[in-house]
Amino acid sequence: MQDTLKPIASPDNLFHDGNPYSGELGTVVTSEWLNNAQSAIQSAQQEVLSVLKDSGQTPDPKRQDQLLQAVKKIAWNGSARPSTLAGYGITDAQPLNNNLSALANLATTGLVVDTGPGTAVTRAIVAGQGVTVSNGDGKAGNPTIALANSGAAAGTYGMVTVDAMGRVTAGRQMQAADVPGLDWSKITSGTPTTLAGYGISDAVAAADLAARGLFGSAQNIGSGSCVDFRSNGLYHVSETASDRPMNSNGMLLVNFLNEKWGSLTYYAWGGQTFEARKENGAWKSWRRLSDTDAVTAAAPPGKVSHFAMTVPPASWVKCDGALLSRAAYPALFAAIGTTFGAGDGKTTFGVPDLRGEFVRGWDDSRGIDVGRSFGSGQSDEIKSHRHNLWGDAVMSFSGSGRLPTVAEAAFESWVQTEVAGGAETRPRNVALLACIKI
Numbered sequence: 001m002q003d004t005l006k007p008i009a010s011p012d013n014l015f016h017d018g019n020p021y022s023g024e025l026g027t028v029v030t031s032e033w034l035n036n037a038q039s040a041i042q043s044a045q046q047e048v049l050s051v052l053k054d055s056g057q058t059p060d061p062k063r064q065d066q067l068l069q070a071v072k073k074i075a076w077n078g079s080a081r082p083s084t085l086a087g088y089g090i091t092d093a094q095p096l097n098n099n100l101s102a103l104a105n106l107a108t109t110g111l112v113v114d115t116g117p118g119t120a121v122t123r124a125i126v127a128g129q130g131v132t133v134s135n136g137d138g139k140a141g142n143p144t145i146a147l148a149n150s151g152a153a154a155g156t157y158g159m160v161t162v163d164a165m166g167r168v169t170a171g172r173q174m175q176a177a178d179v180p181g182l183d184w185s186k187i188t189s190g191t192p193t194t195l196a197g198y199g200i201s202d203a204v205a206a207a208d209l210a211a212r213g214l215f216g217s218a219q220n221i222g223s224g225s226c227v228d229f230r231s232n233g234l235y236h237v238s239e240t241a242s243d244r245p246m247n248s249n250g251m252l253l254v255n256f257l258n259e260k261w262g263s264l265t266y267y268a269w270g271g272q273t274f275e276a277r278k279e280n281g282a283w284k285s286w287r288r289l290s291d292t293d294a295v296t297a298a299a300p301p302g303k304v305s306h307f308a309m310t311v312p313p314a315s316w317v318k319c320d321g322a323l324l325s326r327a328a329y330p331a332l333f334a335a336i337g338t339t340f341g342a343g344d345g346k347t348t349f350g351v352p353d354l355r356g357e358f359v360r361g362w363d364d365s366r367g368i369d370v371g372r373s374f375g376s377g378q379s380d381e382i383k384s385h386r387h388n389l390w391g392d393a394v395m396s397f398s399g400s401g402r403l404p405t406v407a408e409a410a411f412e413s414w415v416q417t418e419v420a421g422g423a424e425t426r427p428r429n430v431a432l433l434a435c436i437k438i
Contacts, residue, residue, distance in 0.1 A: 002043035005036055110135060111143075130165050218251065226252060226266070227276060227283055229259050237266070245274035245286035265289075299437045302335030304352065304359070306432035319434040321353030332438045339375040354434035358426075380425055 007013035010027050018026030048067060052059055055070035072079050076087070085093050094100070098118025106112070110122030127133040130148045150167040152160075157171030159178060184191070192198050195205055209215035211231065218236045225243040235252045237244060244250075248268040256262030260281040266274040273289040299305070304319060312318055317329075323343045326333045333349050341350020352375070360378070363369035372378070 002040050005040040006033070008033060130167055221252065227264065227278070229256060229262075230254055232256055245276070245288070246270075246272065248272075300335070301331035301437050303437040304354070304434060305437075306434050308432055310433060312433065312435045315438055316435040317351060317438055319352045319354040319436050321350060321355075323348040323350050329438050332436065336436075351436055352434075357434075358429075359434075382425060 008015055008027060008029070010016065015027045015029075016024075018024055049059060051070045051074075052066050055073045057066050057070060060066060069079060072081075076082050077089075082088050085091075085095060099114070099120070102118050102120040103112065106120060106122060108122045110124045113121050113123050115121055124135045125133045125143055125145065130150070132146045132148060134144045147167070150163070150169045152168045152170055155171065157168075158174030159172050160168045161170040163169050195201075195203050206215050210217075211219070211233065218234050220236045220238060221241045222238040223240060226237060226241055227243050232254050235254065237249055237252045239247070239249045245266050246268055248270055250266055250268040253265040253267070254262070255264075256278075260278065262278045264276045264278075266276070266286070268274070274286045275289055276286045277284045299315075305316075307313065307316075317324070317332075321341070323341060324332070326343075326347055326349055332351075336349075336351070338349050340352045343349045357377075360369065362374050363372050364374075369378075
């Protein structure tokens with residue numbers, strides 16, 4: 001709609017007639033003011049026409065109630081005034097019904113009882129044995145119910161007397177004679193379920209063990225660092241935790257003396273075990289610990305090695321041909337059996353005797369050391385060969401000892417070479433202790 005029409009441009013903004021007798025001029029109406037007046041009238045007419053059209057009416061110059069009917073339709077959604085909440089579009093009010101009318105018509109106080117559609121009555125609470133009742137007037141307070149005095153003084157009692165109405169009429173403290181001499185098997189209810197319930201203070205509760213991963217399921221470390229200070233116990237470490245010794249989840253055993261001293265043991269799912277220590281507040285790097293399978297794989301029972309010491313290391317025995325107990329060394333007996341001696345045939349077996357011996361690889365059908373059985377010994381020997389001598393006469397012979405066998409000679413007597421060498425044939429060597437893994 002157009003803004004309000006501006007007043008006529010006169011000193012008092014009113015129209016005035018002129019006075020020809022006094023020479024006073026009338027109000028001069030300009031074309032601008034008349035055009036504005038015409039525009040304002042047209043704008044107002046257009047607004048009214050819009051209201052009529054929205055109400056579904058066609059402008060009729062013969063009617064003078066069309067605007068009124070449009071307003072009624074907008075306000076009442078029809079030509080007649082509504083008589084209901086819904087008629088006015090009201091949804092947040094309680095409609096009038098018979099039950100509300102019945103409540104409004106009640107003339108007495110008490111508990112309201114719905115006795116049927118559109119009817120209601122009030123009821124009063126009636127006192128019974130040992131009970132007092134005050135219904136009140138329903139306005140200044142609520143109804144009250146109180147128990148009558150049973151005669152028992154207020155207090156805490158171990159033994160009480162109860163009447164037929166469930167009221168305590170007398171009480172006294174428990175005496176030794178009141179407690180029957182029963183063993184625990186006779187007590188089927190009321191027994192304590194906790195250590196504290198039995199007065200036990202020198203045991204660890206299951207909840208404390210569970211909090212340390214030693215009972216039930218271990219707590220999970222899903223974020224943060226593995227080397228953060230935490231309560232001692234066993235934890236599960238997820239792949240999302242940092243500072244793990246390897247890219248694998250696993251179990252973490254925490255053992256702290258305090259925030260500056262402690263150790264962590266990490267058991268990865270792949271079987272590897274790692275340890276990290278905190279010494280005076282500084283962490284040492286993770287180091288992998290040897291596991292039994294890895295040690296066994298590196299040196300299984302029956303493995304022979306030489307050591308630069310005179311005493312065998314732990315888990316090793318000398319290769320000195322000794323007879324050992326089959327029961328005391330079951331892994332070694334399972335590995336070598338009676339290859340190096342059956343012992344007494346029942347309880348003992350022999351180990352190799354490598355003292356003063358060179359070890360030779362078993363031929364195993366290669367054809368170099370033909371006929372050798374596994375674990376057998378072999379004496380020293382020089383391979384068969386021939387020497388040729390040159391001089392005034394030539395003699396060729398083959399020798400197996402100090403005196404050669406002459407094949408052809410120009411001499412009339414036997415000859416022999418000068419004695420040379422020691423007590424055996426051997427290469428250069430170093431004497432070490434031969435041992436076998438048990």
